[in-house]
Amino acid sequence: VPELPEVETVRRGLDAEVVGRKVISVDVTGMRTVRRYGPEALVAGLEGRVIDSTARRGKYLLLSLDGEDYLVIHLRMSGQLLLVHDPSLPLALHTHVRVGLDDGRELRFVDPRTFGEVFVSGGIGDNGLPVELGRVGVDPLVDDLTGKSLAAMLAGRRSFLKVALLDQHLIAGIGNIYGDEILFRAKVRPDRRSGTVTSREAGRIARETTTVLTEAVGAGGSTLNDARYTNLMGEWGSFQHQHAVYGREGKPCARCGRPIKRVRLGGRSSFYCEHCQV
Numbered sequence: 001v002p003e004l005p006e007v008e009t010v011r012r013g014l015d016a017e018v019v020g021r022k023v024i025s026v027d028v029t030g031m032r033t034v035r036r037y038g039p040e041a042l043v044a045g046l047e048g049r050v051i052d053s054t055a056r057r058g059k060y061l062l063l064s065l066d067g068e069d070y071l072v073i074h075l076r077m078s079g080q081l082l083l084v085h086d087p088s089l090p091l092a093l094h095t096h097v098r099v100g101l102d103d104g105r106e107l108r109f110v111d112p113r114t115f116g117e118v119f120v121s122g123g124i125g126d127n128g129l130p131v132e133l134g135r136v137g138v139d140p141l142v143d144d145l146t147g148k149s150l151a152a153m154l155a156g157r158r159s160f161l162k163v164a165l166l167d168q169h170l171i172a173g174i175g176n177i178y179g180d181e182i183l184f185r186a187k188v189r190p191d192r193r194s195g196t197v198t199s200r201e202a203g204r205i206a207r208e209t210t211t212v213l214t215e216a217v218g219a220g221g222s223t224l225n226d227a228r229y230t231n232l233m234g235e236w237g238s239f240q241h242q243h244a245v246y247g248r249e250g251k252p253c254a255r256c257g258r259p260i261k262r263v264r265l266g267g268r269s270s271f272y273c274e275h276c277q278v
């Protein structure tokens with residue numbers, strides 16, 4: 001599942017490759033992908049528009065269109081955005097939207113599980129972001145996530161710490177992989193109750209959040225064996241080789257050598273070291 005580093009890697013690819021390009025055709029075949037406003041709205045909102053700039057908020061990709069609207073893309077479980085140099089190349093299975101550009105290339109949205117979305121925003125809210133994003137939380141690489149602000153978010157919460165870190169209304173962009181890696185580096189267990197996190201621990205978690213996500217962006221994100229995530233050119237990320245705990249149940253902890261544990265929190269697996277994390 002793409003998280004902040006994977007989405008940021010795709011954004012950087014779009015920034016380098018499609019900014020300044022005009023959309024000349026839009027072809028929709030996957031109705032679930034455009035479920036929010038329908039296929040006609042996507043075609044009408046996108047055709048003839050110039051992509052001015054790119055942005056990202058949490059796991060949302062934003063492409064500014066002629067400085068007025070945003071094309072919003074959310075990859076969700078299995079969405080993938082590919083830039084194809086030759087539109088006559090065969091379509092990958094589960095290709096739902098094709099966007100033809102004025103340089104002859106084509107953007108393709110591929111999504112086997114169809115939870116992903118592509119739409120032109122219905123308006124911009126007070127925060128300058130598309131209204132559909134609602135109250136999206138602090139983005140650790142766009143905004144300033146401090147120990148103090150994190151401590152304030154966690155104070156009084158009964159939820160597991162890992163579940164709070166994945167709450168997109170608090171912090172936008174962290175998912176199951178990076179949540180585990182951040183907490184390992186911060187030396188705090190994922191099954192702690194959020195409200196018990198001290199200000200010192202919150203400081204470490206905030207710092208490691210920025211560090212881990214920045215390192216992962218530098219590595220082009222994480223591609224697991226299902227290969228559901230690639231960059232715009234179809235290439236894998238490499239941060240999976242640096243995972244210290246995620247997916248490593250029973251393997252030795254890199255710090256202390258004891259076996260990594262797995263626990264289910266909020267319906268999902270979390271990995272941690274019970275010796276190194278308190």
Ligand SMILES: [Zn+2]
Nearest residue numbers: 253256273276
């Ligand atoms: Zn350990």
